[in-house]
Amino acid sequence: PSSTPTTLAPTNLPFICEALPADEALKETLNDITPETLLDDLDTPQGQAFDWMVSNDLGSGFVDPCTYETLKQRYALITLFFATDGNGWSESQGWLTSIPECSWALLTCVNGNVTSLDLDQNNLDGSIPDELQVLDMIAELNLSNNTLKGTISSFLPSLAGLQTYDVAFNQLTGTIPTFLGAFSNLQELSLNNNQLTMTIPTQIGNAKALVTLQLDDNLLTGAIPSELGQLSDTLTTLSVGINDLRGAIPLELYDLTSLMEMVLEGNRLTGIISTSVGDLVSLTTLDLSNNQLGGNLPITLGRLSNLVTLDLASNDLMGTLRDTFAPFTQLETIDLSSNEIQGPLPSRLFDLPNIQTILLDRNRFDGVIPENLGNAEQLQQLLLSFNLLSGNVPEIDIGSLAQLQSIELRNNQLTGSMAASICRLRSPRFGSLTELTSDCSGLANPRIDCDLPSCCTACFPLRV
Numbered sequence: 114p115s116s117t118p119t120t121l122a123p124t125n126l127p128f129i130c131e132a133l134p135a136d137e138a139l140k141e142t143l144n145d146i147t148p149e150t151l152l153d154d155l156d157t158p159q160g161q162a163f164d165w166m167v168s169n170d171l172g173s174g175f176v177d178p179c180t181y182e183t184l185k186q187r188y189a190l191i192t193l194f195f196a197t198d199g200n201g202w203s204e205s206q207g208w209l210t211s212i213p214e215c216s217w218a219l220l221t222c223v224n225g226n227v228t229s230l231d232l233d234q235n236n237l238d239g240s241i242p243d244e245l246q247v248l249d250m251i252a253e254l255n256l257s258n259n260t261l262k263g264t265i266s267s268f269l270p271s272l273a274g275l276q277t278y279d280v281a282f283n284q285l286t287g288t289i290p291t292f293l294g295a296f297s298n299l300q301e302l303s304l305n306n307n308q309l310t311m312t313i314p315t316q317i318g319n320a321k322a323l324v325t326l327q328l329d330d331n332l333l334t335g336a337i338p339s340e341l342g343q344l345s346d347t348l349t350t351l352s353v354g355i356n357d358l359r360g361a362i363p364l365e366l367y368d369l370t371s372l373m374e375m376v377l378e379g380n381r382l383t384g385i386i387s388t389s390v391g392d393l394v395s396l397t398t399l400d401l402s403n404n405q406l407g408g409n410l411p412i413t414l415g416r417l418s419n420l421v422t423l424d425l426a427s428n429d430l431m432g433t434l435r436d437t438f439a440p441f442t443q444l445e446t447i448d449l450s451s452n453e454i455q456g457p458l459p460s461r462l463f464d465l466p467n468i469q470t471i472l473l474d475r476n477r478f479d480g481v482i483p484e485n486l487g488n489a490e491q492l493q494q495l496l497l498s499f500n501l502l503s504g505n506v507p508e509i510d511i512g513s514l515a516q517l518q519s520i521e522l523r524n525n526q527l528t529g530s531m532a533a534s535i536c537r538l539r540s541p542r543f544g545s546l547t548e549l550t551s552d553c554s555g556l557a558n559p560r561i562d563c564d565l566p567s568c569c570t571a572c573f574p575l576r577v
Contacts, residue, residue: 130142130178130179131179135167135171135177135178136167136171138178138179139163139166139167139171139178139184140152140163142178142184142185143163143184143185143188145185146185146188146189146243146244146246146247147159147163147188147192147244158192158193158195158196158239158242159192159242159244161195162188162191162192162194162195163188165191165195165209166187166188166191169209169211170187170211173211175211182225183214183215183225183226185247186214186226186227186247186248187214188244188247189242189244189245189246189247189248190208190214190217190220190227191209192242192244193241193242193244193245194208194209196239196240196241196242197237197238197239197240197241197259197261198236198237198238198239201236201238202232202235202236202237203234203235203236204218204219204235205218206218213225214227215227219231219232219235221253223250226248226250227248227250227251228250228251228252228253229251229252229253229255230248230251230253230254230255230256231253231255232255232256232259233255233256233257233258233259233279234257234258234259235258235259236259236260237256237259237260237261238259238260238261239260239261239262240261240262240263241256241261241263241266241280243266243267243268245266245268246268246271246272247271248272249271249272249273249274250274251272251274251275252274252275252276252277252298253275253276253277254272254275254277254278254279255277255279256279256280256283257279257280257281257282257283257303258281258282258283259282259283260283260284261280261283261284261285262283262284262285262286263285263286263287264285264286264287264288265280265285265287265288265289265290265293265304265309267290269290269292269293270292270295273296273297273298274298275296275298275299276298276299276300276301276322277299277300277301278293278299278301278302278303279301279303280303280304280307281303281304281305281306281307281327282305282306282307283306283307284307284308285304285307285308285309286307286308286309286310287309287310288309288310288311289304289309289311289313289314289317289328289333290314291314291316292316293314293316293317293320294314294315294316294317294318294319294320295316295319295320296320296322297320297321297322298322299320299322299323300322300323300324300325300347301323301324301325302317302320302323302325302326302327303325303327304327304328304331305327305328305329305330305331305352306329306330306331307330307331308331308332309328309331309332309333310331310332310333310334311333311334311335312333312334312335312336312338313328313333313335313337313338313341313353313358314338315338315340316340317338317340317341318338318340318341318342318343318344319340319343320344321343321344321346321347322347323344323347323348324347324348324349324350325348325349325350326341326344326348326350326351326352326353327350327352328352328353328356329352329353329354329355329356329376329378329379330354330355330356331355331356332356332357333353333356333357333358334356334357334358334359335358335359335360336358336359336360336363337353337358337360337362337363337366337377337382338363339363339364339365339366340365341363341365341366341369342363342364342365342366342367342368342369343365344369345368345369345370345371346371347371348369348371348372349371349372349373349374349395350372350373350374351366351369351372351374351375351376351377352374352376353376353377353380354376354377354378354379354380354400355378355379355380356379356380357380357381358377358380358381358382359380359381359382359383360382360383360384361382361383361384361385362377362382362384362386362387362401362406364387364389367387367389367390367392367393368392369393370392370393370394370395371395372393372395372396373395373396373397373398374396374397374398375393375396375398375399375400375401376398376400377400377401377404378400378401378402378403378404378424379402379403379404380403380404381404381405382401382404382405382406383404383405383406383407384406384407384408385406385407385408385409386401386406386408386410386411386425386430387411388411388412388413389413390411390413390414390417391411391412391413391414391415391416391417392413392416393417394416394417394418394419395419396417396419396420397419397420397421397422397443398420398421398422399417399420399422399423399424399425400422400424401424401425401428402424402425402426402427402428402448403426403427403428404427404428405428405429406425406428406429406430407428407429407430407431408430408431408432409430409431409432410425410430410431410432410433410434410435410449410454412435414435414437415435415437415438417441418440418441418442418443419443420441420443420444421443421444421445421446422444422445422446423444423446423447423448423449424446424447424448425448425449425452426448426449426450426451426452426472427450427451427452428451428452429452429453430449430452430453430454431452431453431454431455432454432455432456433454433455433456433457434449434454434456434458434459434473434478435459436459436460436461436462437459437461438459438461438462438464438465439461439464441465442465442466442467443467444465444467444468445467445468445469445470445491446468446469446470446472447462447468447470447471447472447473448470448472449472449473449476450472450473450474450475450476450496451474451475451476452475452476453476453477454473454476454477454478455476455477455478455479456478456479456480457478457479457480457481458473458478458480458481458482458483458497458502459483460483460484460485462483462489463483463485463486463487463488463489463492464485464488464489465489466490466491467491468489468491468492469491469492469493469494469516470492470493470494471489471492471494471495471496471497472494472496473496473497473500474496474497474498474499474500474521475498475499475500476499476500477500477501478497478500478501478502479500479501479502479503480502480503480504481502481503481504481505481507482497482502482504482506482507482527483507484507486507486509486514487507487508487509487510487513487514487534488513489514490513490514490515490516491516492514492516492517493516493517493518493519494517494518494519495517495519495520495521496519496520496521497520497521497522497525498521498522498523498524498525498550499523499524499525500524500525501525501526502522502525502526502527503525503526503527503528503559504527504528504529505527505528505529505530505532506522506527506529506531506532506535506551506561507532508532508533508534508535509532509534509535510534511534511537511543512543513534514535514538514544514546515538515543515544515545516544516545517538517544517545517546518545518546518547518548519546519547519548519549520535520546520548520549520550521548521550522549522550522551522552522561523550523551523552523571523573524552524573525552526559527551527552527559527561528559528560528561529561529562530561530562530563531549531551531553531561531562531563531564531568531569535549535568536549536563536564536567536568539567539568547570548570548571549563549568549569549570550569550570550571550572550573551563551569551572551573552572552573552574553565553569553572553573554572554573554574556574557572557573557574
């Protein structure tokens, strides 16, 4: 009896590299990360990279696709070059030459594997190709200050050892992926100055090694996640300013006792500044300006003696500014302008050795300008306009306030004559003062006498 022949099912046997022509062996190897259709298309960065390798690496015999250990790494870097207009890069020494890719500029290797790629401010223009997923030993990926487009790369979870991911100052769109919270080694996440939208993922609070989180100057909405308070052991920089974030400042943020910089400026935050802010004793920068925060200035601000910059401007803050500045020896800038703060000016503010900028305008400060005004040796800008200050402008010693460039005193209740020693600062022999405004016009009542233009640079009436 006849029998039907048995048909064997085809098997997907691994290709034998050495049995293939070099270009086919290269294509077979790269098919793991790039579809063949892209490799064959010279209009794509992948096709251009493949063509370059065939013509140059294989053509010169520098690369054997069967034995070159970092073949995929080399291809990924070449693809990045073509995807971001490498010919227009500011620095590209060694790139696309027949030398090992670890000798190319702007990258670092350990044992032949790329561990750092720093292309900051290098005129990259284009999108980040997915082929970079093969750089699985990379710890630092810095592509900031370029013209990169597209979204945050979906291949990032392949880079499990990533410690620094910096794509700030580009044109990235889309949302912040939740998978960024799964990186156990990530220390710096800088996504600032892009066009990212939607909310800050709560999962970011799971990135327990995070030291720096910069998300400012995007289009982010919603509330600041309370889960960020889980980063209390590591986080030193939290910058989420210039977005459209709303709601109160989460109390959990005051648990970030390692924090040195808290920048929440330029949002629509409401509520009060908790007295727990005084627990953030490591802060050097506190910027909560341009929000809708209210309530009294917390007394506990006096604990933040490591501050270099204190900016609470353009809110609805009330209360008094307590004279607890004696320990603030590092303070350079204080900006409380455009609030509803009242009471006397703190005299110890003018004794600080590094104070350069004092902006207290557009409040309800009253009383006199402190007599120790001239002690602020580094002072460059003093804005006290639109308050309720009265009395005379104090005289200063010769040689004092030599760095001062601007004093604004308009719209107060000052009287008498402008201090001659202040007027003397207008002369290059004695100072650097280029702007001095006061209520010295004939319409001002009360009025301060100040010669225009030899002393005051502008005279104003009180605003009705």
